[in-house]
Amino acid sequence: MTGQETDEELSELAAKFVRVRIIQMGGVDLSVFQFDPFLSWSVFLMNGDKTIYGRFGTASPRTRRNAKDSNPNHTTAGLKAALRKALEVHAAWQKDPSSMAKALAGKSGPKPRWRTIESMPAAKKYGRLGRIKGTDERGCAHCHEVQRARIDSCLLTGERIPDDMLWVYPHPEALGLTLSRDHCARVTRVEPGSVAHKAGLEAGDDILSMQGQPLLSVADVSWVLQTFPDDGGKLAVSIRRDGKEQQKTMTLPKLWRQEGDFGWRYRVAGYAMWLWSGVSLEDHEKGVRVANLSPRWFKKPNRSARKVLRKGDIIVAVDGKRGWTRSKYIAYLMREKKLGSVVRLRVLRGGEEIAARFQVPDKQPEVLGH
Amino acid sequence: MNRPMGTLGICVSLLILATLPAQQDELRKALEDEVSSAWIYDDIEAGYEAARKTGKPLLVSFR
Numbered sequence: 001m002t003g004q005e006t007d008e009e010l011s012e013l014a015a016k017f018v019r020v021r022i023i024q025m026g027g028v029d030l031s032v033f034q035f036d037p038f039l040s041w042s043v044f045l046m047n048g049d050k051t052i053y054g055r056f057g058t059a060s061p062r063t064r065r066n067a068k069d070s071n072p073n074h075t076t077a078g079l080k081a082a083l084r085k086a087l088e089v090h091a092a093w094q095k096d097p098s099s100m101a102k103a104l105a106g107k108s109g110p111k112p113r114w115r116t117i118e119s120m121p122a123a124k125k126y127g128r129l130g131r132i133k134g135t136d137e138r139g140c141a142h143c144h145e146v147q148r149a150r151i152d153s154c155l156l157t158g159e160r161i162p163d164d165m166l167w168v169y170p171h172p173e174a175l176g177l178t179l180s181r182d183h184c185a186r187v188t189r190v191e192p193g194s195v196a197h198k199a200g201l202e203a204g205d206d207i208l209s210m211q212g213q214p215l216l217s218v219a220d221v222s223w224v225l226q227t228f229p230d231d232g233g234k235l236a237v238s239i240r241r242d243g244k245e246q247q248k249t250m251t252l253p254k255l256w257r258q259e260g261d262f263g264w265r266y267r268v269a270g271y272a273m274w275l276w277s278g279v280s281l282e283d284h285e286k287g288v289r290v291a292n293l294s295p296r297w298f299k300k301p302n303r304s305a306r307k308v309l310r311k312g313d314i315i316v317a318v319d320g321k322r323g324w325t326r327s328k329y330i331a332y333l334m335r336e337k338k339l340g341s342v343v344r345l346r347v348l349r350g351g352e353e354i355a356a357r358f359q360v361p362d363k364q365p366e367v368l369g370h
Numbered sequence: 371m372n373r374p375m376g377t378l379g380i381c382v383s384l385l386i387l388a389t390l391p392a393q394q395d396e397l398r399k400a401l402e403d404e405v406s407s408a409w410i411y412d413d414i415e416a417g418y419e420a421a422r423k424t425g426k427p428l429l430v431s432f433r
Contacts, residue, residue: 014408014429015408016426016427017426017427017428017429018410018417018420018421018424018426018427018428018429019408019409019410019417019428019429019431020409020410020413020414020416020417020428020429020430020431021405021409021410021411021412021431021433022412022414022430022431022432022433023397023403023411023412023433024412025432028414029414033430033432035432039432040433041431041432041433042431042432043429043430043431043432044428044429044430044432045427045428045429046427046428046430047421047427047428048417048418048419048420048421048422048427048428049418049422050418053427083429086427086429087427090427094425143432
């Protein structure tokens with residue numbers, strides 16, 4: 001986090017913090033630091049006693065990897081807003097921790113299955129913690145490798161990969177909310193008919209808290225969603241509108257998380273997609289479309305699937321069931337199909353529906369790895 | 371409205387490098403990672419301690 005441009009206000013705000021730069025995930029305590037693993041840059045604002053005030057750093061389908069490694073979800077104004085809010089929360093915490101304890105309790109996540117990447121079965125098996133380039137130090141693991149290691153570890157141990165490990169850190173758009181990048185959590189648009197719309201949120205609202213947790217940035221909204229039950233329920237929202245505070249309640253339906261898409265998270269979903277389904281996929285109004293074959297540089301695609309699928313095919317039924325999205329299809333192959341079992345498809349090709357079948361990998365695939 | 375920042379573009383200006391603890395400085399140099407002396411480099415425990423001593427909040431960046 002070093003600057004190529006100077007912003008005096010940002011400098012002044014940052015100077016009010018003790019600043020720590022963590023450059024690799026080896027040894028990081030994942031019971032404290034839980035964040036969107038797709039990000040190449042993420043910030044925690046917290047107390048020295050490990051109480052978390054909030055997060056900054058949001059991934060979305062608009063996040064792209066390019067020469068500048070820029071993330072259009074981030075702005076200086078947004079970061080400054082988060083820092084200012086963090087200082088307010090810090091002042092309140094220092095003055096009377098008991099007053100903030102309940103509000104901040106939810107900022108820390110449930111105890112993770114594995115506390116460090118090193119302790120994960122997949123990290124041990126696949127030996128991913130290499131040397132940090134140019135040094136004798138070990139522990140070099142990228143942020144996204146944490147998620148891959150978790151998924152691989154579930155596959156190795158036979159544990160079911162939970163929804164919140166695939167559909168990670170849902171974006172506020174999952175609620176029908178578009179939030180400003182330049183404020184903590186200001187609504188700029190509400191999707192008609194969405195969960196947020198039904199709860200009565202409007203453009204211009206400042207969302208102050210969700211589930212009692214103060215919001216420092218869009219990342220904090222994703223955090224609330226990441227820890228919200230998959231079975232749905234009531235989500236308490238406090239907003240400020242026209243200078244007055246109001247309480248709203250959003251109702252998330254059962255299995256709400258699965259209505260989102262994780263297929264754009266190519267660092268994990270991409271590999272999983274090619275390993276199990278053999279091809280690149282995209283959502284289509286009629287089903288799941290084969291967008292392309294897996295890329296040539298990917299060495300382990302499901303070749304059985306590649307033999308029967310063509311670019312442009314639309315998968316309309318899987319094992320007799322219809323109504324698939326890309327994400328649900330990938331999750332189904334990874335979670336429900338036994339190794340070596342056959343997948344029966346109905347595919348639209350050239351306007352005709354035909355049958356196709358392929359075999360999922362017969363050996364445990366490794367999602368981990370570049 | 372500010373223009374979007376690149377990841378590297380988000381942050382404080384570079385300051386003149388002061389001496390970091392030797393191990394961290396070696397690591398930083400090996401990675402050619404330019405970071406000001408205002409940052410504790412890859413040592414969260416030192417961060418906790420500094421925050422407790424100063425009473426300041428922590429900003430922990432994962433990069």
